Amino acid sequence: MADIQNLKTIASQIRRDVIRMIHKPASGHPGGSLGCADFFTALYFDTLRLDPNKFNMNGIGEDVFFLSNGHLSAVWYSALARKGFFEISELSTFRILNTRLQGHPTTAEHLPGIRIASGSLGQGLSVACGTALAKKLNGDNHLVFTLHGDGELQEGQIWEAVMYAAAKKVDNIIATVDYNGQQIDGPVDQVLSLGNLKAKWLAFGWDVVEMNGNVMEEVVKGFAEAKSRTGKGKPIVILMKTEMGMGVDFMMGTHKWHGKAPNNDEFARAMDQLPATIGDF
Amino acid sequence: MKKIVSTGNKDTRSGFGAGLHELGKKNPNVVALCADLIGSLKMDDFVKDFPERFFQTGIAEANMIGIAAGLTIGGKIPFTGTFASFATGRVYDQIRQSIAYSKKNVKICASHAGITLGEDGATHQIMEDIGLMKMLPNMVVINPADYNQTKAATLAIADYEGPVYLRFGRPVVPNFTPADEPFIIGKAITMIEGSDVSIFATGHLLWKAIEAAEILEEQGIHAEVINIHTIKPLDDDAILKSVTKTGCVVSAEEHLMNGGLGDSIAQLLARKLPRPLEMVAVNDSFGESGKPEELLKKFGLEASNIVDAVKKAIARK
Numbered sequence: 001m002a003d004i005q006n007l008k009t010i011a012s013q014i015r016r017d018v019i020r021m022i023h024k025p026a027s028g029h030p031g032g033s034l035g036c037a038d039f040f041t042a043l044y045f046d047t048l049r050l051d052p053n054k055f056n057m058n059g060i061g062e063d064v065f066f067l068s069n070g071h072l073s074a075v076w077y078s079a080l081a082r083k084g085f086f087e088i089s090e091l092s093t094f095r096i097l098n099t100r101l102q103g104h105p106t107t108a109e110h111l112p113g114i115r116i117a118s119g120s121l122g123q124g125l126s127v128a129c130g131t132a133l134a135k136k137l138n139g140d141n142h143l144v145f146t147l148h149g150d151g152e153l154q155e156g157q158i159w160e161a162v163m164y165a166a167a168k169k170v171d172n173i174i175a176t177v178d179y180n181g182q183q184i185d186g187p188v189d190q191v192l193s194l195g196n197l198k199a200k201w202l203a204f205g206w207d208v209v210e211m212n213g214n215v216m217e218e219v220v221k222g223f224a225e226a227k228s229r230t231g232k233g234k235p236i237v238i239l240m241k242t243e244m245g246m247g248v249d250f251m252m253g254t255h256k257w258h259g260k261a262p263n264n265d266e267f268a269r270a271m272d273q274l275p276a277t278i279g280d281f
Numbered sequence: 282m283k284k285i286v287s288t289g290n291k292d293t294r295s296g297f298g299a300g301l302h303e304l305g306k307k308n309p310n311v312v313a314l315c316a317d318l319i320g321s322l323k324m325d326d327f328v329k330d331f332p333e334r335f336f337q338t339g340i341a342e343a344n345m346i347g348i349a350a351g352l353t354i355g356g357k358i359p360f361t362g363t364f365a366s367f368a369t370g371r372v373y374d375q376i377r378q379s380i381a382y383s384k385k386n387v388k389i390c391a392s393h394a395g396i397t398l399g400e401d402g403a404t405h406q407i408m409e410d411i412g413l414m415k416m417l418p419n420m421v422v423i424n425p426a427d428y429n430q431t432k433a434a435t436l437a438i439a440d441y442e443g444p445v446y447l448r449f450g451r452p453v454v455p456n457f458t459p460a461d462e463p464f465i466i467g468k469a470i471t472m473i474e475g476s477d478v479s480i481f482a483t484g485h486l487l488w489k490a491i492e493a494a495e496i497l498e499e500q501g502i503h504a505e506v507i508n509i510h511t512i513k514p515l516d517d518d519a520i521l522k523s524v525t526k527t528g529c530v531v532s533a534e535e536h537l538m539n540g541g542l543g544d545s546i547a548q549l550l551a552r553k554l555p556r557p558l559e560m561v562a563v564n565d566s567f568g569e570s571g572k573p574e575e576l577l578k579k580f581g582l583e584a585s586n587i588v589d590a591v592k593k594a595i596a597r598k
Contacts, residue, residue, distance in 0.1 A: 058356045107383045115354050117383045120374050126344045127379055130351020130359075133336065137312070138355055157375070160344035168336075 002046045002220045009277040010082060011041040011216065015247045016274040017078035017091055017281060023267040025095040027103070031257040032149065033075035035180050035213070035242035039147065040079040042219040047227070049142060052084040055112040063142045064131055066116060068124020069149035069178065070104040071259065077101050080113040081281070091281040122155025124148065125175060129165050132172045143230060146175045151183030154192050159204075165235040166205030174226045176238040178213065182255035198239060206237045213240035248273055282498045283473055285491050287455030291428035293485075294392040294449050298323025299428075300435025301360055301390075305331040308358065308439055314349055315362040316342045321451075322362035322392050346372045349387045350379040358439055359387050365394035365448055366407040369414060380444045381417040388438050389414075390447045394424070395535035396563065396580055397485060397573035398451040406568035412540015414446040415513040421466060422513040424448040424534075424542075426487035428456040430510060433464035441466055448484065450535075452573045455488045458508075469516035471523075475505035478591045479523040482533040483509045483542045486561065486582060490533050493587035504591060515545050517553070524556050529594040533561040533587050535577075557597035559590035 015037045022028030043065065050062040067076050074094060081088045086100075093099035100109035104119030116127050124146050132144040152158065165173055177197070185191050194200070201208050207229050211222030219240075226236045244258070245251025248270045262270055304311045305327045312334040313327050319337075328335045336352075338345040342363055349359035361368070368391035369376070380387045396406045415422045423438065423445060425431040431449045438445045462470075472487070473494050482490035487508050494504040505523050509516065524530055530550065532543030543560035550556055563580050577583050 057354060059354055060356065064354065116350060116385070117378050120378045123343075123347050123375055123379050126347020126375075127351035127354075129344070130348035131354045132351070133348065134352045134355025134357050137334070137357065140355070157343040157347065160341035161347065164338060164341065164344055164348070167339075 004216050004220065007041050007045055007216050007220070010045055011037045012275050013277045014041060014075060014078045014082060016271065016276055018074045019248065019262065019267065019270045019274065020280065021074045021078065021091050021094040022261045024092065026261045027095050028074050028261055029071040029259045030074070030262065031182065031244040031251060031255070032069065032072045032178060032180070034248060034251060035244045035246045036072055036147065036178055037075055037247065038216050038219050039176065039213050039240060040075050042216065042223060043145065044079045044083045046220055047223040048145065052112070055085060057115060059115065059131070060138055060140055061142065063145060064115065065145040066124045066128050067105055067118055068146050069121060069152050070118030072147070073101070073103065073105050076105065085113040086111065088281045121149070121152040122157040125158055125161035128173055128175065129161055129170050132170045135172055143227065144173050146173070148175060148177050149183070150177055150179045150181065150188050150194060151191070153177065153194055162201070162204045162206065169233050170235050171231055171233050173235045174230065174238065175235065176240050178242055179239050180242045180244040182244045182258065184255065184258050186255050201237050205234060207234040209236060209238045211238060211240055213242035214246050282494070285457050285472060287457040289456055290453040291456045292451060292453045293425060293428055293431040294451060295323045296425070296428035296431030297390055297392065297435050297447070297449055298326060300432040302326040302330065304436060304439050305334065310356055310358045311360065311439055312336065312352055312357045313360045313362065314338055314345050316340055316345045316367065318363050321364070322390070324362050342367045342372045343375045346375040347379055350383060350385045353385045353387060360390050361387065362390050362392070364405060365391035365410045366405050369410040370407060373413060377417060381419045384419050385444060386442055388445045388447060392449055393451045394448045395450055395485065396568040396576045397535060399573050399576065400570050402570040403567040408535070408537045408563050408568065409540060410448060411512055411536050411542065412544070415540070415545065419444055420513065421445045421511070423466065423511050424484040425510050426484060426508055427454060427458050429460045429462070430458045430464065433462060434510065437464040437466060450485055454485050457488065467511045467514045467516055469519035470508040470510070471505065472508055473504065473506040475503035475527065477503045477527060478505065478529050478531060478594055479527045480504050480506045480531045480533060480587065480591065481509050481520065481542065481546055482506065483512060485535050486533040489582065489584045490587055492584035493591065496584060496588050497591055502591065502595070509542055512542050512545055515549065517549055520546060520549060521554055524550065524554055529557040529598050531559045531561060531587060531590045531594050535582060536562055538562040538564050557594045559594045561586050561590050
């Protein structure tokens with residue numbers, strides 16, 4: 001049984017890491033990272049079966065995660081560092097020349113925890129299908145997880161992969177959609193509405209789980225529910241409602257903090273709202 | 282002059298199919314993917330004998346490229362198959378991010394490259410693909426000359442760790458390289474030795490270059506013909522050595538001048554050994570419908586065009 005209070009403690013620190021990482025180079029994407037801090041905490045500290053000290057590219061014998069919306073790199077790097085994939089102090093190098101913590105995730109710098117580059121949207125679900133198929137060929141019963149933005153679902157390749165995974169019964173995938181309703185140019189409903197998103201996934205033949213991605217109990221429960229439905233002939237998608245900018249009041253309820261760094265004043269105000277629970281990097 | 286003999290006409294894509302089938306038997310990690318073109322890519326035997334290692338993606342090339350990248354995570358060696366047009370331009374960003382930048386061990390195998398696919402016309406006749414692929418860091422670009430060499434190249438790239446673009450074609454063409462010749466990535470092969478001009482040819486145009494050399498020999502011009510089956514990494518040493526001897530150059534390829542083999546050679550020579558260079562290639566144009574031989578004639582990719590280019594290059598010495 002997950003220690004919910006402990007997960008909340010880690011999530012608060014991860015949010016704080018995100019703001020500090022983005023403030024230093026004055027560059028990055030705080031909104032989605034803050035919204036998904038609870039997701040990444042539950043994923044790495046409760047759900048995924050893996051050993052950060054034994055990271056290897058093939059990922060055989062462990063669960064594998066792909067970040068398809070690569071601009072959430074800050075929160076992913078923080079979760080990886082806090083989990084022990086690399087030194088926490090390295091978070092201070094985010095987006096700075098010669099860093100392994102590139103603006104968007106890459107394998108080119110050999111950062112433990114990362115198995116493919118992402119940033120150009122819409123590619124992660126296809127990659128996940130491939131790794132899930134490799135797991136089946138290898139007789140490896142571990143799972144493949146992904147995260148996608150809701151705006152990212154406007155990319156056609158996503159629906160190629162959605163069609164493929166259902167038709168070919170790739171039932172060892174758990175995809176999650178960060179359903180925060182915001183994208184760079186404004187609310188998703190205004191930019192290009194996704195329509196009835198749940199009905200779309202169901203019509204394509206996926207099993208759908210819904211959860212509030214900013215309530216830790218729900219996230220832990222949602223992952224457990226999704227895992228219980230794997231291996232039954234259908235891929236699983238979690239439609240995860242989140243609030244962009246969650247945890248920093250002036251970053252919430254707007255798309256404007258998608259890709260904008262806080263200035264010094266905003267940084268101080270954000271830090272005041274995010275307790276340093278287990279120590280800053 | 283050494284006489285090079287064809288053992289008969291065969292398509293290079295069948296060389297790929299035969300190589301892939303052999304790999305299926307040899308290497309359990311080799312898997313194959315196809316976007317609804319199994320017959321055209323000659324993948325039938327692999328599909329029949331190794332169904333559990335074959336993935337039909339339907340007409341969804343972007344997804345196919347992503348799945349291939351994902352399969353490498355788990356130790357597989359994926360070979361993707363579709364037409365060159367859909368294997369490169371259509372999925373450039375997927376290749377760029379998920380394969381080249383991520384340095385994944387995917388073999389992008391592309392048939393119907395160039396103009397000689399014939400009647401289907403310009404939508405399918407990609408002549409930019411070498412350029413597109415060679416510009417990607419980490420990507421190896423191979424364009425074998427005949428059936429035997431395509432088969433050998435298919436086997437060889439499975440043993441190379443990293444992204445590869447393997448380009449071949451649709452029509453039957455002379456099969457003349459030795460069946461037992463091992464394929465060494467990046468190592469040019471001298472077909473005919475000569476002293477007056479270096480002809481560097483790739484793919485289907487290698488046979489045209491050999492025919493041109495025979496015509497030139499009758500006219501007292503001794504052409505050196507070198508098979509550049511690997512455009513990237515380019516065999517700089519072999520090229521510079523030959524050009525040092527001959528003093529002028531002709532490149533020949535079934536591709537646009539922009540971005541092709543001639544372009545790579547020009548870059549090398551401009552930096553290291555400036556010498557007259559003539560290019561036999563398609564000049565900034567899309568293709569059109571017609572029979573392969575008619576198209577080669579119309580677009581200036583015949584032996585006679587190489588002969589003319591040689592004379593121009595020699596005159597510029």
